[in-house]
Amino acid sequence: MSETDAVRAVMEADRWIDRVNSQKTHLPEHRELVALESELRGLLSDLKIAESALAPVKAAADAAAAESERLKRRARDLDTTLGASTANARELTALQVELGHVNELLARSEDRELELLLELEPLESRVSEIKHRAQPGVVRRGELRDAVAQLQASLDEELVSLRTARAPLAEQLPGALRARYEAALARVGTSGAALVVEGRCDGCRLALSPLDFDRFKAQAPETFMDCPECGRLLLP
Numbered sequence: 001m002s003e004t005d006a007v008r009a010v011m012e013a014d015r016w017i018d019r020v021n022s023q024k025t026h027l028p029e030h031r032e033l034v035a036l037e038s039e040l041r042g043l044l045s046d047l048k049i050a051e052s053a054l055a056p057v058k059a060a061a062d063a064a065a066a067e068s069e070r071l072k073r074r075a076r077d078l079d080t081t082l083g084a085s086t087a088n089a090r091e092l093t094a095l096q097v098e099l100g101h102v103n104e105l106l107a108r109s110e111d112r113e114l115e116l117l118l119e120l121e122p123l124e125s126r127v128s129e130i131k132h133r134a135q136p137g138v139v140r141r142g143e144l145r146d147a148v149a150q151l152q153a154s155l156d157e158e159l160v161s162l163r164t165a166r167a168p169l170a171e172q173l174p175g176a177l178r179a180r181y182e183a184a185l186a187r188v189g190t191s192g193a194a195l196v197v198e199g200r201c202d203g204c205r206l207a208l209s210p211l212d213f214d215r216f217k218a219q220a221p222e223t224f225m226d227c228p229e230c231g232r233l234l235l236p
Contacts, residue, residue, distance in 0.1 A: 003222045006172045007181060007193050008235055013166040014191035017159060024155050033144040036137055043134045050130055054123040061116035068113050071106040075099060177224070184232050193224075193233040204230035 001009075078099040085092060170178060185192035194203030199213050206229045208216060216225050216234055224233040 001172060003174065003177060004224075004235060006169070007177070007224065007233060009169045010166065010173065010181060011191045011193040011235070013162065013169055014185060017162050017166065018190045020155055020158050020162065024152050027148060027151055029144050029147045029151065033141065033148060036141055036144065040134060040137050040141065043130055043137070047127065047130045047134070050123065050126045054120070054127055057116060057119050057123055061113065061120055064109060064113040064116055068106060068109040071102055071109055075102045075106060078102060180224070180226075181233060184226070184230075188230050188232060191232065193235055194227060194230070195235050201227040201230060201232065201234060203227060203232045206230075 078095055082092065082095050082099065085095065170182075173181060181192035183192070188203065190203065194201045196202070196208065196213075196216060200207045204227060206227075208228070212225075212228050219225050224235070226232070227234055
């Protein structure tokens with residue numbers, strides 16, 4: 001194998017490795033997952049706001065319900081006491097006055113309880129609506145996370161295979177040439193060499209100047225000119 005063919009083989013191997021690496025971060029499932037997680041974060045923010053609005057009203061409604069229940073028990077106790085009482089007229093009058101007062105308080109408490117229940121309804125509906133909207137997204141997020149993990153694991157396996165196959169190709173390059181190639185690869189990524197296509201380096205996509213293009217065409221076989229822009233080894 002000529003040195004040019006050897007460099008070309010390593011270049012193609014590195015380009016495949018770069019493509020697979022790029023696939024890992026550009027999976028359609030990953031893009032969908034990122035968009036979905038952004039949407040779910042928005043819904044979570046809406047849910048926190050809705051629950052913050054609901055919490056004090058719910059606490060007040062619960063307190064009103066507990067107070068109504070307490071007053072109902074007291075009214076029942078007074079009714080029972082009056083029904084079985086053998087007390088004198090003054091004591092009976094006092095019990096009746098207290099019962100009237102308790103019933104008054106109970107009526108107010110039940111009115112307040114009803115007001116709070118009416119206030120609660122739209123707030124609870126808002127919380128339920130947000131949770132309902134989020135539920136399919138939560139399920140889909142789990143599916144996407146599993147899919148992305150599986151795809152990336154598969155691509156990682158492919159990368160191991162590609163890098164294993166690259167190693168003997170790189171070893172075929174003479175020491176100095178390999179050092180030049182690896183230095184260019186480390187500097188610009190993707191590959192350490194590029195083809196010249198219609199007067200352009202297909203690594204950086206920039207056209208060679210007429211002088212540089214003439215130099216490239218005039219170079220001796222098995223010698224390699226660096227791209228003046230990106231530094232990759234230029235191949236015919």
